[in-house]
Amino acid sequence: MIFLCMGYYSPEKMDARPSAEIEAIMSECQPHIENFYNSGEVLLDAGLETETKSLHRTAGRVIVTDGPFTETKELIGSIFMFEAENMDEAIKLASLHPTTQVNRGEEFGWRIEVRPVHYLKNELK
Numbered sequence: 001m002i003f004l005c006m007g008y009y010s011p012e013k014m015d016a017r018p019s020a021e022i023e024a025i026m027s028e029c030q031p032h033i034e035n036f037y038n039s040g041e042v043l044l045d046a047g048l049e050t051e052t053k054s055l056h057r058t059a060g061r062v063i064v065t066d067g068p069f070t071e072t073k074e075l076i077g078s079i080f081m082f083e084a085e086n087m088d089e090a091i092k093l094a095s096l097h098p099t100t101q102v103n104r105g106e107e108f109g110w111r112i113e114v115r116p117v118h119y120l121k122n123e124l125k
Helices: 011-015 019-027 029-037 087-094 103-108
Strands: 002-009 042-047 053-058 061-066 075-083 111-116
Touching: 002 011, 002 087, 011 103, 019 029, 029 042, 075 087, 087 111
Parallel strands: none
Antiparallel strands: 002 075, 002 111, 042 075, 053 061
16 A cells, blocks of 8 residues: 655744754754665655745635645645555654654654655656
């Protein structure tokens, strides 16, 4: 089974800190991300920029709205996909990601959402 995970953070908390401090915290992620990759189950890992657009259809037209959006104080900072037998195994694998391994991530609201994928078409191979 394929799982999609979204890593969230609080941009307000991270932006309030000096860039050198954030860079030092991010460097703590490297050994954890290597351990995560070494699981052999990671299919995709991507860090996301903060620029966001929302598209929705209204009165027969596609409307584009700039983000980030005020409905949430969190942003998705990364996404990753992997294969696992079930949700318990997916949680175990997701817990290897730096989001849950770097202690200082708590200060910035780092968290992961794990969701099973019921459809995936991959034309990239």
